[in-house]
Every structure is written in C-alpha cells, then in structure tokens.
Amino acid sequence: MSLRHDLVLGTALALVTAVPGFADGLDARLSASRVAEGDQVVLTLTADAAAAAGQPDLTVLDKDFTVLGTASGSQTTIINGARSDRVSWQVTLAPKHKGQITIPAISAGGVSSAPVALTVLDAADLPAAVQAGRPTVTVTGPDGSVYLHEEVPITVQARLPAGTQGAEIVAPTSPDYLLEQSGDDRVTRQPDGSVLVERSYLMRSQHEGPVTVDGVTVTAEIADQNAPDPVNAFGQSPFAGGILEDFFSGGVFGQSGGPFGRGGFPGMFAPTRTVSVTGDPLRLSVLPTPTGASGWALPARNVELREIWQPDPPVFRAGEAVTRKVQVLALGAHGEQIPDLEMPDIPGAKVYFEGAVQKSMPTDRGTVALREFTWSIVPTAGGTITLPELAVDWFDTVNEAEARATLAAESYDVDGPVAAAPAPKAPASTAAPVAAAATRPVIADRWLTAGLVAGALVLIVGVSALVAMLTRARRRRAAAPAGPKPVTAAQAAAAQRRDALVRVRHAARLSDGPGAQRAALDWIRAAGMTADTVAIRFPDFGRAFHDLETTLYGSDSPAPDLRTLAATMRAADRAFNATETRRSALPPLYPATS
Numbered sequence: 001m002s003l004r005h006d007l008v009l010g011t012a013l014a015l016v017t018a019v020p021g022f023a024d025g026l027d028a029r030l031s032a033s034r035v036a037e038g039d040q041v042v043l044t045l046t047a048d049a050a051a052a053a054g055q056p057d058l059t060v061l062d063k064d065f066t067v068l069g070t071a072s073g074s075q076t077t078i079i080n081g082a083r084s085d086r087v088s089w090q091v092t093l094a095p096k097h098k099g100q101i102t103i104p105a106i107s108a109g110g111v112s113s114a115p116v117a118l119t120v121l122d123a124a125d126l127p128a129a130v131q132a133g134r135p136t137v138t139v140t141g142p143d144g145s146v147y148l149h150e151e152v153p154i155t156v157q158a159r160l161p162a163g164t165q166g167a168e169i170v171a172p173t174s175p176d177y178l179l180e181q182s183g184d185d186r187v188t189r190q191p192d193g194s195v196l197v198e199r200s201y202l203m204r205s206q207h208e209g210p211v212t213v214d215g216v217t218v219t220a221e222i223a224d225q226n227a228p229d230p231v232n233a234f235g236q237s238p239f240a241g242g243i244l245e246d247f248f249s250g251g252v253f254g255q256s257g258g259p260f261g262r263g264g265f266p267g268m269f270a271p272t273r274t275v276s277v278t279g280d281p282l283r284l285s286v287l288p289t290p291t292g293a294s295g296w297a298l299p300a301r302n303v304e305l306r307e308i309w310q311p312d313p314p315v316f317r318a319g320e321a322v323t324r325k326v327q328v329l330a331l332g333a334h335g336e337q338i339p340d341l342e343m344p345d346i347p348g349a350k351v352y353f354e355g356a357v358q359k360s361m362p363t364d365r366g367t368v369a370l371r372e373f374t375w376s377i378v379p380t381a382g383g384t385i386t387l388p389e390l391a392v393d394w395f396d397t398v399n400e401a402e403a404r405a406t407l408a409a410e411s412y413d414v415d416g417p418v419a420a421a422p423a424p425k426a427p428a429s430t431a432a433p434v435a436a437a438a439t440r441p442v443i444a445d446r447w448l449t450a451g452l453v454a455g456a457l458v459l460i461v462g463v464s465a466l467v468a469m470l471t472r473a474r475r476r477r478a479a480a481p482a483g484p485k486p487v488t489a490a491q492a493a494a495a496q497r498r499d500a501l502v503r504v505r506h507a508a509r510l511s512d513g514p515g516a517q518r519a520a521l522d523w524i525r526a527a528g529m530t531a532d533t534v535a536i537r538f539p540d541f542g543r544a545f546h547d548l549e550t551t552l553y554g555s556d557s558p559a560p561d562l563r564t565l566a567a568t569m570r571a572a573d574r575a576f577n578a579t580e581t582r583r584s585a586l587p588p589l590y591p592a593t594s
Helices: 003-016 128-132 265-269 434-438 442-479 489-510 513-526 531-537 539-553 562-585
Strands: 019-021 026-030 034-036 041-048 065-079 082-095 099-103 116-121 136-140 145-147 151-160 164-170 177-189 195-205 209-213 217-223 272-278 282-287 302-310 322-331 349-363 366-379 383-387 390-396 401-407 410-415
Touching (some): 026 116, 151 164, 151 217, 164 195, 302 390, 302 401, 302 513, 322 390, 349 539, 366 383, 489 513, 489 562, 513 539, 513 562, 531 539, 539 562
Parallel strands (some): 034 116, 145 282
Antiparallel strands (some): 019 026, 041 082, 065 082, 099 116, 136 151, 151 195, 164 217, 177 195, 209 282, 217 272, 322 366, 349 366, 390 401
C-alpha cells in the first residue's frame, strides 16, 4: 500500500473518529485526532453534573489554539428509577500552528480531564484530491522597495472550492501600515465549479525600514458529508453581511442562485465544515521620501494643476472681483500630503485668499487626492495684469525622480480707466522786477477796473441762463416715464443658471469635460447649493456630476457622458424653478403691517 494511500486513509479515519481522554470525572473527546492546517476541531467535555460544579478553565488552550466558540448542554437519564445528570461543553478550536499538539488537562469544578493529542498536518503535504477541496489564497504586492506614505496596490485572490456555502476575507491590521479596500470584489465561477474572488487593497506604510504585512485570512464553509449534521444550527448564517453573501444567496448569478440554487434548504441542512487559510505575509522595505526643491515631500504617481474661473472665461474690470480656483490633483496620495499653495502679489490688482478644501476620489488607477484653493482678484486700474506661475514640487514614485507640476503665467486685459502718471512739478516762477511794477502808468489801473466790472456783468448773465436751462431739464425728467427696475438677486441667480445651461450644452457638443464641470459648478452655486446637497435633492444630476469628476481625475478613465450630464442638469433646473415658483406663490405667514 502506497504512502499516499495510507495518508488519505489515515486522514479520512481521523476526521470521523473521536479521541477520548478520561481522567478524574471529566471526559475529553476530539472530533478528530488529525486535521489539516487551517481546519477546525471540536473538543467535547462531559462530566457528572454534581461533580462539575463550575465552568471549564479554557485558558490553558490559549498557547496552541484560538477558541472560536463554546456551547453547553445537559442530559438526564433515568434507568430502573436511578437518575443520572450529565453536563457537556463543546469547544470549537482553531490550531495556531502545525505539528504535534497536546491539549493539556482541563479542570471544571472538582473534576479534570486527561491530556489529548492532536496532529496538525501541513496543507501542502495533503494529496492533490484533498487540496482541491480546500480554499487557497494568494497575495501579490509591489516588488522591491516602496516610499514612506506611498500608496501601493495589493491584490488578493481567493479560490473557493465547489460546494462552498459561504466565505469571508479578513485583512490584517497593524499600526505599521494602513490597508484599505479599493473597489468591489470581482467574483467569477471557474470551469471546475470553484469560485475565484479577487479583491484589491491600497497600502500606506507609516514608518521607514522593514515592514511586514501579515497574511490575509480566508474562512470558508464547505459542504462535507462527514461533518456533523447542522440541523440544530438554525438562525443567521455566520457569513451574513459578509462580502460573498450576495454570491451565495443568488445575487451574482441572478434567479438561478448560488452554487446550490436559490432555495435555502440545501444550504441550510447540508453538513459543512469550516476551513481557514492564511496567505503568506508581504515583507517590504520602506524608504524615506526625498524632498523636492521646496522641501516638501509629496510621493505620488502623477500630479496636475488645473484652474477654474468664475465667470469663465474671466472678464476683468477695474474694481470688480473675479474668482480663481486652482486645483492640485495627486494620484496615489492623501489630501494632507498636498502642500499649501500661495499666489504672489499681482501688480495692478489686489488678491484675497478665500480658503481651501480637500477631498479624495477613488478611480480605477488608485486614489486621487484634491486640494482646491480659491482667490478673489480685484484689478485696481485698467490695462494689463499678469498672473505669475504657480508650481508644486513632488516625487514621482513611478520614475523615482523629483518632479514639478506647474500652472503657466497668464496675462489678461483689464477694462477701465488707466491710472494717470504722476504730474511733473511746476518750475518755480521768476519774480517780476520791482522797478517795472513801480513804473506802470496810472491809466492801466483804470482800464483794469473797467474790465473787471464788465466781466462781472457777463458772469451774472451766464449764471442766470444756466439756472434756467437746469430747471427746464429737471421738469422734462419729472415728466418722463420711470426707468427699468433694478435687477434683484433672484433674477441675477436665474440668469446665471440659464447661462450655465447654455454652456453645458455647448461643452457636451464639443466633448469639453472641464468646461462642462465649470458650467455645472456655476449652476450649483447660482442655485445656492453644494455638490452634496445636489446629490440629495437631484440624485440623477448628482450621479452624473460625480461620474464626470471621477473621469476627469482618473488618467485612464473613459470619456465622460456629457450629454447625460446636460440632460440631468436641465431636469434639475426645471424642478428647481418649479419649487421656487411654488414658494413665491405662498402667502406670507403674517399680514403686512404699515
């Protein structure tokens, strides 16, 4: 008989053979004497109810086992009038390592058990047929070194054998790193009846030096005809709410249900065993991030600077404010890592910083961090103003080199009066010789007096004519009809919304994603809302706007659906106008008082 045949036969017998251990009043029995690494085993303790006055001390198991659960029960037997009361405990254990393990003596009240031996086999040593019925997990990560706080992708592939009733993937946690799931699980059925589950994570190291990412654990509930009948285990599945609940309840394969169909009875009453498999750990070397020219460390796969104007395109007039928003987008970074952006002084204009906001958006290439800085620019005179270049230093983790993202300098014409140049100082006058004044004839003084009198008469006549002319003009203005009423704030906001609708349609025709985004933002602000409130009040428009931002900030994302954005934006505008009309038609809460 071959060694493999002996191993298969020995393993099969061990799985169905109970191993008792008798001692002073407490019987200890294992559901199997040999299990594979990752399998669970049930320890049953039984004693006379009168002798076992307390609960069993399970702390002696902590060294070699993880206690997954404990259940207790009692049994009463009467034979020929003699009554016997027995109490029992069922302890589900998960071995922490492979090899020979001895369950030490366990005490319960005044009784104790004898030690029980358990053999935990290496799963790799099992025959291929046995391994095919067990789940496997593979974890892949970056090769070589990574940089501090760099976002690196990690992929987990879990293969679940045919007959799996439910499964759960548990990622490790540690203060040494942050591990966040990215996107949804990808679940596909394989030709052999097994199921492949793929999950993506994004990891960020929290300190330099060697970092070990512990293995990912997959726990599966697998159909097993040799397992105890779970007829007593009515209630919620242990995987309810887990990542594969939809798959095993029929959510992935539609009406046909999961591997056992849509009905609940096959899965509920089928005997199962629980198997846990942990993948190999990832060992990484974390390097410090080199600082850029500005002394700031921003590790990322790509960084871009974009600007948004309100209005767009900007129109500069002396004394009027124009809003400029500059967005810093970093792929594979967090918003806290993006440095502050400062706009230098602009000759011929005043600059007011309005604040900054930040957020993160998941894309198919990773997380895009965004910080948006807002300034108001007010030209002080007509002419030309020049906005200086803005730049952000960052570290390119793909090419492992320092890089700089820039927004080029721009010049704009400003309508309005040009500031006058300073007037030159008048030269000092030369005093007339005193001797000449002394020799002026007396008759000149007489002619001067007569001229002054005539000038005064002419001035009086002119003032009288001017007063009469102003009086007639005032009477004509009083008789003329009243001019147009001033535009209210509500009318101005409505005009801005209409302008935004025209611009978003134009952007959709030209496939201009950034232009459509600016038009949508202008409509949102003119409506007195934010992107979050729009998503609640107008869900279709909110989803279309979110999809647009996601595609704009993902380098390899597909082209945005701008026509859908324009259509949902028009529908939102109609609903908004209808709401405003109903509000204006409502009578006031209190009567007007004079």
